Amino acid sequence: MSADWLALLAAEAARTSIAATGRRLGYSRTSISLALAGKYPGGTDKLSAKVLAILGHRVCPHLGREVTPGECADNGDRMPTSSPAALRLWRACQTCPHRVAPKTNVNDRPRAAGKEQTA
DSSP: OHHHHHHHHHHHHHHSOHHHHHHHHTOOHHHHHHHHHTOOSSOOHHHHHHHHHHHOOEEOTTTOSEEOHHHHHHHHHSOOSSOHHHHHHHHHHHTOTTOOOOOOOGGGSOOOTTOOOOO
16 A cells, blocks of 8 residues: 555656645655655655545546545445435445445444443
């Protein structure tokens, strides 16, 4: 997975420019250049997350178009109840190979044994 973000970064820099890629990601041209050369002085966790979030588009099998990882996660996160089309999308997301683990909600955590529940 670590090479995926670097390949996305290199492809975007080749398609546009290092400076334009840096502007799109919110990083300096120098940072992008150093990352591409494998000489980035700091950890690349934040940079790789940003690259995947912005450049890591994938084709949604249900929608038939590219979606960002964030949009992909949002589509399959909560079951909608007001729109039949949204419900069909959510159901398709549940078995999709691109499925992103749903966000955890504080209220979804199991309660500790012996704790009384107050309403």
